[in-house]
Amino acid sequence: MKEKENFLKKPGVQSVLTSLICIILGLFVGYIALLIINPAGASKAIITLVKNFLNYPTFPAQMKYLGNTLVKTAPLLMCALSVCFCYKAGLFNIGAAGQYVAGAGAALYAALAWNLPWFVCLLLAMCAGGVLGCISGYLKANHNVNEVISGIMLNWISLYTVNVLLAKVKEQASPYTFNLASKNPSSILPTMGLDKLFSNNRYVTIAIPLSILIAILISVILTKTKFGYELRATGFNKDAAKYAGMRERRNIILTLTIGGALAGLGAAFLFLTAFEQWSVTQSSVPGMGFNGIAATFLGGLNPIGTIFSSFFIQHINNGGAYLDKAVYPSQISDLIIALIIYLCGFVLFFKSFINARISAGDGKKAKKGGNA
Amino acid sequence: MILLIQYTLIFASVLLLVALGGCFSEHSGVINLGLEGIMVLGALGGALAMKYMPAGTNAFVMILAVCVCAILAGMCYSVLLAVAAINFKADQTLIGTAMNILSTALATVIVKSINVAENPDNVSSVIQYINAKKAFIINIAGFEFNWFMVIAACLLGISYVVLYKTRFGLRLMACGENPQAADSVGINVYKMRWAGVLISGLLGGLGGIVYITAGVSEWKFEVGVAGFGFLSLAVMIFGQWKPTKIALAALLFGFFRALSNVYTGFAFLAALKIPSTVYNMMPYIISLVVLAFTSKNSRAPKAEGIPYDKGSR
Numbered sequence: 094m095k096e097k098e099n100f101l102k103k104p105g106v107q108s109v110l111t112s113l114i115c116i117i118l119g120l121f122v123g124y125i126a127l128l129i130i131n132p133a134g135a136s137k138a139i140i141t142l143v144k145n146f147l148n149y150p151t152f153p154a155q156m157k158y159l160g161n162t163l164v165k166t167a168p169l170l171m172c173a174l175s176v177c178f179c180y181k182a183g184l185f186n187i188g189a190a191g192q193y194v195a196g197a198g199a200a201l202y203a204a205l206a207w208n209l210p211w212f213v214c215l216l217l218a219m220c221a222g223g224v225l226g227c228i229s230g231y232l233k234a235n236h237n238v239n240e241v242i243s244g245i246m247l248n249w250i251s252l253y254t255v256n257v258l259l260a261k262v263k264e265q266a267s268p269y270t271f272n273l274a275s276k277n278p279s280s281i282l283p284t285m286g287l288d289k290l291f292s293n294n295r296y297v298t299i300a301i302p303l304s305i306l307i308a309i310l311i312s313v314i315l316t317k318t319k320f321g322y323e324l325r326a327t328g329f330n331k332d333a334a335k336y337a338g339m340r341e342r343r344n345i346i347l348t349l350t351i352g353g354a355l356a357g358l359g360a361a362f363l364f365l366t367a368f369e370q371w372s373v374t375q376s377s378v379p380g381m382g383f384n385g386i387a388a389t390f391l392g393g394l395n396p397i398g399t400i401f402s403s404f405f406i407q408h409i410n411n412g413g414a415y416l417d418k419a420v421y422p423s424q425i426s427d428l429i430i431a432l433i434i435y436l437c438g439f440v441l442f443f444k445s446f447i448n449a450r451i452s453a454g455d456g457k458k459a460k461k462g463g464n465a
Numbered sequence: 466m467i468l469l470i471q472y473t474l475i476f477a478s479v480l481l482l483v484a485l486g487g488c489f490s491e492h493s494g495v496i497n498l499g500l501e502g503i504m505v506l507g508a509l510g511g512a513l514a515m516k517y518m519p520a521g522t523n524a525f526v527m528i529l530a531v532c533v534c535a536i537l538a539g540m541c542y543s544v545l546l547a548v549a550a551i552n553f554k555a556d557q558t559l560i561g562t563a564m565n566i567l568s569t570a571l572a573t574v575i576v577k578s579i580n581v582a583e584n585p586d587n588v589s590s591v592i593q594y595i596n597a598k599k600a601f602i603i604n605i606a607g608f609e610f611n612w613f614m615v616i617a618a619c620l621l622g623i624s625y626v627v628l629y630k631t632r633f634g635l636r637l638m639a640c641g642e643n644p645q646a647a648d649s650v651g652i653n654v655y656k657m658r659w660a661g662v663l664i665s666g667l668l669g670g671l672g673g674i675v676y677i678t679a680g681v682s683e684w685k686f687e688v689g690v691a692g693f694g695f696l697s698l699a700v701m702i703f704g705q706w707k708p709t710k711i712a713l714a715a716l717l718f719g720f721f722r723a724l725s726n727v728y729t730g731f732a733f734l735a736a737l738k739i740p741s742t743v744y745n746m747m748p749y750i751i752s753l754v755v756l757a758f759t760s761k762n763s764r765a766p767k768a769e770g771i772p773y774d775k776g777s778r
Contacts (some may be wrong), residue, residue, distance in 0.1 A: 237760045246749045253746040422577035431567035438555030
């Protein structure tokens with residue numbers, strides 16, 4: 094009994110537990126929404142949503158659609174890492190959405206207008222995102238502009254800029270950019286045989302293992318290096334870190350630049366697979382960066398945890414597409430994700446609740462022991 | 466030219482209302498990043514009111530009903546922020562972001578469900594209010610005067626008086642500057658913050674309905690309010706958290722937003738061949754630049770964004 098309590102006290106276990114609470118509550122409220130819309134099919138619908146690719150009867154088809162989910166998990170994971178990395182230094186990188194947009198713009202423009210190979214496109218996407226992050230960081234460090242505010246402004250500035258830029262490489266008849274496969278096949282990320290694993294899903298590329306590697310790398314940087322230590326120290330107590338001689342300003346700029354580069358790279362990971370084309374008429378910032386915030390908090394602010402939370406969020410997101418559209422709107426999945434993020438705000442409360450229960454239990458037992 | 470003034474005024478009204486909402490919330494000490502979401506829900510409430518009010522309703526009743534519905538929707542939605550940020554001490558930026566995503570999803574789900582229930586073939590997220598909208602507009606020699614402009618101007622005056630001339634307003638601001646001190650003289654900080662957030666829901670919801678009735682007569686809820694909530698935040702910061710300056714900032718930003726709609730009407734602007742997106746971008750760039758120069762001695766409420774904990778000092 095005592096061992097079990099110690100187990101519950103571990104921060105890692107608590108993080109997983111609280112994330113699970115968020116997920117279950119989120120799905121439950123989503124289920125209620127489905128019940129309100131149409132009570133008859135609600136149970137079936139929520140199961141369909143959670144099953145996602147498992148809705149397909151045969152194994153090869155399942156693998157193929159698992160591949161599709163993974164293709165979109167990679168960019169989400171990168172955005173989540175971006176947010177997570179910055180959050181460790183006490184910075185809320187809401188600008189990840191804009192850095193993602195900038196990365197998409199740079200990667201697609203380089204691929205379509207200049208016919209550059211994929212690795213150059215990746216680098217350019219990283220730079221574009223990094224520059225945006227750097228602007229936020231510079232403004233924060235030297236001009237005391239809150240990174241949330243500058244991030245929001247930059248989100249919209251980059252969306253409009255990228256729309257103008259990519260309008261030069263779009264198809265005549267549609268608002269979408271040219272298809273990479275026909276225009277510049279050398280810019281498509283190599284698959285290295287991974288597509289064979291997923292029933293010849295040609296969108297499954299090295300982006301997926303790369304993003305997981307980067308997650309591990311970020312985790313190592315945060316926990317094992319001097320820079321990571323300084324960064325977390327700044328996040329815990331800015332003034333103490335400064336007092337201890339850490340170069341706070343440099344660290345802020347560097348952190349946001351790296352965060353920006355990660356988000357920019359994420360966009361390249363999606364658009365250089367030719368899975369999606371950019372629509373130059375979109376009037377709202379893509380949700381990928383914001384979902385990254387969701388994945389970060391659901392993953393317990395841990396780079397390794399975000400791997401799983403990103404997959405889960407994308408899983409639910411894709412699952413929405415399998416609902417019967419005549420009865421249920423597919424935005425139910427967005428609704429559930431948003432609820433999960435909202436509930437993540439209560440994580441602190443959940444944790445202190447668990448701790449209070451544990452210590453209450455300990456107290457009771459100590460009393461009992463004393464009596465006996 | 467008339468069109469430009471008309472659009473400037475109506476967009477400025479939207480920005481003014483929502484920015485004032487943000488102003489109340491931030492003065493009480495809660496950062497309201499969810500303004501965008503509150504606008505969406507306010508717009509939904511108002512649009513549904515316009516949809517279900519009988520066709521021949523008196524214009525005054527119509528305006529009243531639509532405003533009340535928008536305000537109620539906005540306030541109900543802002544409760545989400547208040548509960549999380551004030552009572553559960555959640556991260557306000559995170560909650561705001563969640564509210565923005567939630568609002569678009571929620572509004573789309575509601576509208577689609579209503580549309581599908583009415584007509585199984587209609588899976589769009591569009592509400593039309595072409596007839597109901599006429600109640601708000603008086604046409605004066607080509608100038609479409611909108612009652613919301615008056616409402617916005619009145620609320621500006623009321624906000625100014627409430628914030629600076631009443632006991633409530635001064636107490637509210639105290640809670641955003643130094644909640645511990647406010648508490649020590651017997652002000653209930655939690656109550657004041659709740660009031661601040663609810664007022665921001667009221668004004669934000671109203672701003673939402675003004676926005677969707679501004680230029681068009683149907684609204685597709687999948688697109689939300691296209692960043693107007695965030696633009697309002699910029700207006701608020703640009704206006705240094707003061708109602709009068711916010712009004713001026715709203716006019717400036719509204720002007721640029723209007724230019725992007727009507728610039729083709731001006732020969733010299735059309736000749737420049739600047740795409741309309743550039744005008745859309747202008748307010749954001751301006752506010753970023755201005756922020757860079759003014760944030761060193763920012764007038765932001767000192768305790769904003771920090772959850773108030775009675776026990777801490």
